[in-house]
Amino acid sequence: MTPQNIFKTISERLQTAATVKTVYGDPVVAEGKTIIPVARVRFGFGAGFGEGDTGGEGVSGNAEADKGGGGGGGVEVRPVGFIEITPGETRYVSIEGRRTAARLAFLGLLAAFLLLMRRSKRVEPKAK
Numbered sequence: 001m002t003p004q005n006i007f008k009t010i011s012e013r014l015q016t017a018a019t020v021k022t023v024y025g026d027p028v029v030a031e032g033k034t035i036i037p038v039a040r041v042r043f044g045f046g047a048g049f050g051e052g053d054t055g056g057e058g059v060s061g062n063a064e065a066d067k068g069g070g071g072g073g074g075v076e077v078r079p080v081g082f083i084e085i086t087p088g089e090t091r092y093v094s095i096e097g098r099r100t101a102a103r104l105a106f107l108g109l110l111a112a113f114l115l116l117m118r119r120s121k122r123v124e125p126k127a128k
Contacts, residue, residue, distance in 0.1 A: 003049050006071060010045060017075065018043065024083075034085040038092070045073030 018041070025037035049069035081094040 003047070003069065006047060006069070010047075010071075010073065014043060022077065032086060036083040036085070037079060038081045038083060040076075040078045040080050042076040042078075043073070045071065047071030 028035045
């Protein structure tokens with residue numbers, strides 16, 4: 001596969017994946033409200049190609065074997081909130097703050113646990 005074909009394939013896949021539907025999910029209607037999930041979508045990819053002489057001591061290798069290339073990529077889809085539509089109002093509700101609070105609470109509990117473990121190891125047995 002040539003570098004041009006690889007980049008064409010990658011761009012075609014990005015065009016089908018990078019749509020509004022990827023960021024804003026399907027609406028859900030319940031109890032007089034319409035909820036539309038919102039996500040953050042990130043794409044990343046890279047590729048490299050090269051040619052070289054695979055032969056040793058002045059002997060040239062096979063022309064096809066002298067070429068190489070590779071690539072990779074990834075996609076991250078992360079929920080960030082939702083849009084709530086009611087007869088009276090439309091609002092965006094972020095879930096980022098709740099996630100941060102939960103992470104901080106977990107880190108606080110972990111730090112407290114580690115401090116308690118450290119203190120319990122320092123306690124020396126009493127002499128008889």
